[in-house]
Amino acid sequence: MPLSVHEPDAATLARSADKAAGELLAPPAPVQLPDVVPAPQRVEPDPAEDWLLSPDAVIVTSADPAALTVAAYLAELLRPATGYPLPVTDTTRPAATGGIALVLTGDDSLKDDASLNDDDGLGAEGYQLAVTRAGVTITAATATGLFHGVQTLRQLLPPTIESAVPVTERWMLPGGTITDAPRFPYRGAMLDVARHFFPVEDVLRVVDHLARYKLNHLHLHLTDDQGWRIAVDSWPRLSTVGGATEVGGGPGGHYTKADYRRIVSYAAARHVTVVPEIDLPGHTNSALVAYPELAPDKVAPPPYTGTEVGFSYVDPADERTYDFITDVLGEVAALTPGPWLHIGGDEAFKVKGEVYTGFVERTQRIVADTGKTVVGWHQLAPAAHVDGRVLQWWGTNGDDPATLEAVRRGARLILSPGNHAYLDMKYAPDTPVGQDWAGLIDVRRAYDWDPGSHVTGVADDAVLGVEAPLWTESVTSLAEIEFMLLPRLPAIAELGWSPRATHDWAGFRDRLAGHGRRWTAAGITFHRAPEVPWPVEGAGSAQPVRPQIPAQPGPDNAPVPSTDNP
Incomplete structure (x- = not known):
């Protein structure tokens, strides 16, 4: 006879998650530069350099097709929740100030090893993200590094950036610099x-x-x-x-x-x-x-x-x-x-x-x-x-x-x-x-x-x-x-x-806790593990209905947009 499979529905999973939440709850807190998961290699906060993403911000990169593709992905990631147009332009066109710049270093000496073990470069997957009052710059030797930097930038914005519909929010990024590359390829x-x-x-x-x-x-x-x-x-x-x-x-x-x-x-x-x-x-x-x-x-x-x-x-x-x-x-x-x-x-x-x-x-x-x-x-x-x-x-x-x-x-x-x-x-x-x-x-x-x-x-x-x-x-x-x-x-x-030097359970669980609000905003099912201090959702917190996964639109589930006409 076929094996009988227990199939808990979404409500059952939600009840299990709520039960597991336990008492380890804390009020939501503003995102800080060290809150990123996975933990970056080096973090240098500078609260005096916080930057506000404004409705007229522009995403600027080089004419390199791979860099333009990452820039278009970033724009599609940020547009739904912000409602901002976020045009993408390359450096051969007039560049607006106060935007987000994706910069390739042009390091052609890279090897397949993705680790960064010296000070000669960022490696094949590394990046540097700098947030100042003048704007944001992600620098990398490859489009892969730029893409990883984009994922870090995403985490530094308020959790409601994951919403599929516009949200009234102050889109502030904490100031400072992150220099980062992976331990293992x-x-x-x-x-x-x-x-x-x-x-x-x-x-x-x-x-x-x-x-x-x-x-x-x-x-x-x-x-x-x-x-x-x-x-x-x-x-x-x-x-x-x-x-x-x-x-x-x-x-x-x-x-x-x-x-x-x-x-x-x-x-x-x-x-x-x-x-x-x-x-x-x-x-x-x-x-x-x-x-x-x-x-x-x-x-x-x-x-x-x-x-x-x-x-x-x-x-x-x-x-x-x-x-x-x-x-x-x-x-x-x-x-x-x-x-x-x-x-x-x-x-x-x-x-x-x-x-x-x-x-x-x-x-x-x-x-x-x-x-x-x-x-x-x-x-x-x-x-x-x-x-x-x-x-x-x-x-x-x-x-x-x-x-x-x-x-x-x-x-x-x-x-x-x-x-x-x-x-x-x-x-x-x-x-x-x-x-x-x-x-x-x-x-x-x-x-x-x-x-x-x-x-x-x-x-x-x-x-x-x-x-x-x-x-x-x-x-x-x-x-x-x-x-x-x-x-x-x-x-x-x-x-x-x-x-390995960054490994710390207490620090990790606190950083992880902030991601529950991100997953909720994105309509992602997750287990509210009792050992993680998930924040309490305030009365004004965005609680969008979980969307069905679309065949085309959406910042994550759509194909990366064409960059022919950014």
């Missing part, structure tokens, strides 16, 4: 669209949540026992047959190639790289339903709508399996401009020892032939190393000799410890959705660990970054996605972005 979250399928618009909404907190990778878990979610021309039944199920017996679904390109393009415009995962050799029941020739016994299994793991696998002894892998990974790689291709590799309980490592080694070579860098769950560790290989570590005990040995052979790690970063875990025993096999993860548990030293013996420089996975065995809607992501996603984002 890879900062991401994973959305499992295989256990439950989510339409494109929901995925785009998740991209916006990542971009808001300077996360730069979206890992899509595209295939599993319950459903195959990406169209493959050479194996069409994967999506039409394998994609027709999901946990609980729902209709499932899949992304066409046009859908996937839309996700990739939307993410890229927000400086987020999509990392597709095709899970192999296990977690493949949906593929075997569609193509029984891939099964060890060549018999099609029944569609699976439960949540058990480890029972399915493609035949590692059949050459047809490797034809399948070559075709599928080749097509997915061709659709994906980012450098990463994730091959899963976990919980293949029936493919053991040398058979498993042989399968992984051959699949790694297939990935290399596509021109991509292989990523896999840390169960890949015993297989031979290939250049650039990345292991995603999801353990709950940092003592892992096999992973340490893989690192010694050249692997790098993405840290996703199940008992800290798995955002499908419940906050508390009464959380209405989620799992608890890795324990309960409240906001403090999500925040209080160090990616740079979490796996015993692995040095900081072998850690590529962090990722927060959201598995969806029990998550069935956008509201539930947001409820599980927020407020824990900003905690993971701070671990990936901020210098």
Whole structure:
């Protein structure tokens, strides 16, 4: 029988959030320069230089197309709540004073490493934001840095800037300077669209949540026992047959190639790289339903709508399996401009020892032939190393000799410890959705660990970054996605972005508290975690009705506006 899935509605989630609010409430306070999440590298407040965004303000940047695109995004972000026109102009036109300037430094010596470890520049993702009475300037070496600076500017405005309708507000920014760059180059979250399928618009909404907190990778878990979610021309039944199920017996679904390109393009415009995962050799029941020739016994299994793991696998002894892998990974790689291709590799309980490592080694070579860098769950560790290989570590005990040995052979790690970063875990025993096999993860548990030293013996420089996975065995809607992501996603984002020296739970929870009003203004569902001192909403606070996600308009969910006629 299909698994019965508890589906709390929005009202249930809201009641749970209100109950969790507890007594840790405080009056709203004006935004201060150090309030940013993730914590910046260096903050130098200057209250004498506060700046007021006025109705005649102009956004000025260079004629560089990428900078103009970021400027247009900023204008679309600020226009709905302010009601101001905020025209965008490049420096070849007359520049108005008292506006917002986005400045590219023209540093062409940048490398792929996004960290800032010296005083020579801002790095590939860094920025400097200066607020004075004369205006605001964001300076960066790349459009990515400008985009991150825009997200910081957004947080320095009053929370009602997130409203989709005009709000009467004094749009004041605190004066001073922020100089900032990330600790780790890879900062991401994973959305499992295989256990439950989510339409494109929901995925785009998740991209916006990542971009808001300077996360730069979206890992899509595209295939599993319950459903195959990406169209493959050479194996069409994967999506039409394998994609027709999901946990609980729902209709499932899949992304066409046009859908996937839309996700990739939307993410890229927000400086987020999509990392597709095709899970192999296990977690493949949906593929075997569609193509029984891939099964060890060549018999099609029944569609699976439960949540058990480890029972399915493609035949590692059949050459047809490797034809399948070559075709599928080749097509997915061709659709994906980012450098990463994730091959899963976990919980293949029936493919053991040398058979498993042989399968992984051959699949790694297939990935290399596509021109991509292989990523896999840390169960890949015993297989031979290939250049650039990345292991995603999801353990709950940092003592892992096999992973340490893989690192010694050249692997790098993405840290996703199940008992800290798995955002499908419940906050508390009464959380209405989620799992608890890795324990309960409240906001403090999500925040209080160090990616740079979490796996015993692995040095900081072998850690590529962090990722927060959201598995969806029990998550069935956008509201539930947001409820599980927020407020824990900003905690993971701070671990990936901020210098370790800034790590401080008391300070973080106070900074995080101000974001509840932002999410409310934006119509975002979130959990009012009792350990966070959420502000009391005053009688005059804006309380807009949560909007439906539009196909086109809106500062976050629209495509980045054209800059042909700024």
